[in-house]
Amino acid sequence: MSIILLVSGTMLLLTCGAFVIYEYQTSRQIVKRNLSIIGEIISANSTAALAFENHKDANEMLATVRAEPYIIAAGIYDMKGNLFSQYPLTLPANTFPVRPGIKGYNFTPSSLEGFEPIFQGNKQLGTLYLKSDLGAIYERFRLYGAIVILIMVISFLLAYLLSRILQKGISAPILSLAETAKIVSDRKDYSVRASPQGKDELGALTDAFNQMLTQIQVQNFELSEFNQKLEQKVSERTLELEVANKELESFSYSVSHDLRAPLRSINGFSKILNEKYYNILNEDGRELLKIIIGNAIKMGRLIDDLLAFAQLGRRTLAKMKVDMKAMVLNVWEDLSRAESDRKIEFILKDLPDTYADAGTIKQVWINLISNALKYTKHTEKTVIEISSEEKDGTVIYCVKDNGTGFDMQYYHKLFGVFQRLHSQEEFEGTGVGLAIVQRIIEKHGGKVWATAKLNEGASFYFSLGS
Amino acid sequence: MQVLKTKFHTGLLLFLLLCSWSMPAQTPPNREYQVKAAFLFNFAQFVEWPPAALPELSTPLVIGILGEDPFGSYLEAIISGEKINGHPLKVEHYRSLEEVKTCQILFLNITEPKKLGQVIASLKGRTILTVGDAPDFIQEGGMIRFFIGNNKIQFQINQEEAKSQRLIISSKLLRLAKTEGPGKK
Numbered sequence: 291m292s293i294i295l296l297v298s299g300t301m302l303l304l305t306c307g308a309f310v311i312y313e314y315q316t317s318r319q320i321v322k323r324n325l326s327i328i329g330e331i332i333s334a335n336s337t338a339a340l341a342f343e344n345h346k347d348a349n350e351m352l353a354t355v356r357a358e359p360y361i362i363a364a365g366i367y368d369m370k371g372n373l374f375s376q377y378p379l380t381l382p383a384n385t386f387p388v389r390p391g392i393k394g395y396n397f398t399p400s401s402l403e404g405f406e407p408i409f410q411g412n413k414q415l416g417t418l419y420l421k422s423d424l425g426a427i428y429e430r431f432r433l434y435g436a437i438v439i440l441i442m443v444i445s446f447l448l449a450y451l452l453s454r455i456l457q458k459g460i461s462a463p464i465l466s467l468a469e470t471a472k473i474v475s476d477r478k479d480y481s482v483r484a485s486p487q488g489k490d491e492l493g494a495l496t497d498a499f500n501q502m503l504t505q506i507q508v509q510n511f512e513l514s515e516f517n518q519k520l521e522q523k524v525s526e527r528t529l530e531l532e533v534a535n536k537e538l539e540s541f542s543y544s545v546s547h548d549l550r551a552p553l554r555s556i557n558g559f560s561k562i563l564n565e566k567y568y569n570i571l572n573e574d575g576r577e578l579l580k581i582i583i584g585n586a587i588k589m590g591r592l593i594d595d596l597l598a599f600a601q602l603g604r605r606t607l608a609k610m611k612v613d614m615k616a617m618v619l620n621v622w623e624d625l626s627r628a629e630s631d632r633k634i635e636f637i638l639k640d641l642p643d644t645y646a647d648a649g650t651i652k653q654v655w656i657n658l659i660s661n662a663l664k665y666t667k668h669t670e671k672t673v674i675e676i677s678s679e680e681k682d683g684t685v686i687y688c689v690k691d692n693g694t695g696f697d698m699q700y701y702h703k704l705f706g707v708f709q710r711l712h713s714q715e716e717f718e719g720t721g722v723g724l725a726i727v728q729r730i731i732e733k734h735g736g737k738v739w740a741t742a743k744l745n746e747g748a749s750f751y752f753s754l755g756s
Numbered sequence: 757m758q759v760l761k762t763k764f765h766t767g768l769l770l771f772l773l774l775c776s777w778s779m780p781a782q783t784p785p786n787r788e789y790q791v792k793a794a795f796l797f798n799f800a801q802f803v804e805w806p807p808a809a810l811p812e813l814s815t816p817l818v819i820g821i822l823g824e825d826p827f828g829s830y831l832e833a834i835i836s837g838e839k840i841n842g843h844p845l846k847v848e849h850y851r852s853l854e855e856v857k858t859c860q861i862l863f864l865n866i867t868e869p870k871k872l873g874q875v876i877a878s879l880k881g882r883t884i885l886t887v888g889d890a891p892d893f894i895q896e897g898g899m900i901r902f903f904i905g906n907n908k909i910q911f912q913i914n915q916e917e918a919k920s921q922r923l924i925i926s927s928k929l930l931r932l933a934k935t936e937g938p939g940k941k
Binding site: 411 | 841908929
């Protein structure tokens with residue numbers, strides 16, 4: 291409200307100010323015109339006195355300016371420029387201008403003065419001098435000023451009263467409505483209602499508002515009920531899922547375990563057979579035995595991998611600071627020992643440390659690096675590069691090889707369980723390695739992906755969540 | 757022989773005296789008549805003659821002097837180049853009444869009252885503003901009389917006389933003068 295009062299007050303002041311300035315200007319013009327007229331009249335009547343050098347008559351003529359109380363001096367100069375007559379007679383002659391000036395009146399800071407030539411016919415006989423103080427203007431001004439102030443005071447009072455009335459009738463109810471809305475939003479309490487305001491437009495607004503709140507309340511209630519039901523359903527399902535999961539896990543665990551036992555026998559006895567009866571067996575027999583042992587070993591690996599995969603579901607991550615570079619070196623030492631007969635260029639760039647579960651991350655490196663080694667088996671000069679880069683605040687680790695690569699067409703199969711993109715004859719493997727890597731990475735909240743070109747190598751990337 | 761010489765000297769002296777008596781004294785105009793000359797010119801600005809007196813714009817307004825000219829060259833100097841209501845101005849000198857032709861203002865340099873009265877009477881009907889400085893100028897029928905009052909040149913105006921001659925004198929001029937009614941005759 292104070293702003294409105296201030297604004298309207300300022301507008302009023304400006305308007306009045308404009309009027310005052312206009313009045314001041316016109317006052318000056320009016321006073322000037324007045325003096326000019328008086329000057330013309332007196333000069334017209336003073337011609338004879340001047341022509342006949344009649345000082346007495348000239349003085350009498352000038353004295354008539356008494357009628358205009360603001361005129362403080364008048365004088366007549368002859369054609370030689372000397373002061374011929376003056377009014378008032380008591381004024382010292384040096385207060386009059388020394389020489390008569392050109393026709394016209396001018397304002398000085400404290401007076402208005404000027405000259406009017408005295409003509410009889412076409413002949414100039416002398417010059418009239420008039421000087422008036424600015425009392426006329428200031429008096430008008432004072433009066434005007436007083437009126438302006440009075441108007442302003444009354445207007446202000448009226449404006450104030452009016453705004454108070456309006457405030458009570460309009461602003462206050464609206465503000466209280468806004469207040470209510472705010473309370474509802476802040477406290478999320480939909481039982482709050484705005485106090486009714488009567489039958490007019492504001493009342494209609496308030497009623498509508500309250501209706502809306504009721505609606506919100508009802509809907510809110512329904513929503514929370516629904517939410518509750520949903521929560522219930524979800525927890526029921528989760529329970530069911532957990533149970534199923536657990537069953538599945540114990541199933542795969544016991545399956546692998548149960549599968550292992552006979553396998554161990556096969557493995558064990560095949561080995562014994564190989565050792566004890568190698569000499570008895572012929573070429574064909576030795577070959578057959580080799581095949582049996584080979585397959586047994588493979589099956590063992592498969593079961594191991596399966597177990598590892600199944601176990602992954604159970605384990606919780608134990609996150610700690612991990613020196614990635616050291617870990618990779620360690621893994622490389624182990625894995626490259628078996629490949630000592632090969633020409634391998636191994637490039638290990640600086641890898642930033644990370645915060646993760648050391649055991650499973652090691653498995654990731656093992657799987658990725660052993661893959662790199664496996665699929666570069668047929669490459670003449672193997673190059674394996676392990677590096678990292680930072681992108682958008684995330685660290686991405688990379689294992690790159692120049693091996694056989696894969697067709698991107700089958701990318702969707704890459705990380706699938708038991709999915710292989712090459713035959714057993716080309717490259718042996720169980721098809722679980724990358725699936726394990728993906729599971730581990732995803733458990734860390736990260737991402738794993740790859741790019742490759744057939745016969746040109748593959749690059750595997752992974753990032754870990756924060 | 758001695759007696760003849762003295763007689764000659766006296767005769768010469770007498771002759772010279774006579775000359776100075778009869779010939780007008782060519783003294784330069786004094787201040788008084790300079791002012792009066794200016795006034796004569798100014799009268800023309802405050803008096804209205806009937807239209808017949810100045811029929812055309814080119815008709816000159818004549819200021820005449822009857823009798824001795826006390827103004828010297830001053831009156832001519834004052835009016836030179838000036839116009840009144842568009843009429844050019846002219847100064848004429850008259851030695852006798854007969855010489856007076858058309859003029860609008862006539863300064864009568866006559867002091868003898870009887871003669872003055874005769875002259876003025878004969879001027880009636882000719883719409884001439886008569887000005888003079890003889891003491892009983894007004895009583896003899898003149899219109900404006902100069903006199904010295906308070907060490908200043910002042911004038912009396914007989915407005916009735918002027919009116920009777922169809923001359924209109926401006927109130928501005930009348931205001932400055934001491935008007936008088938008909939003469940004391």
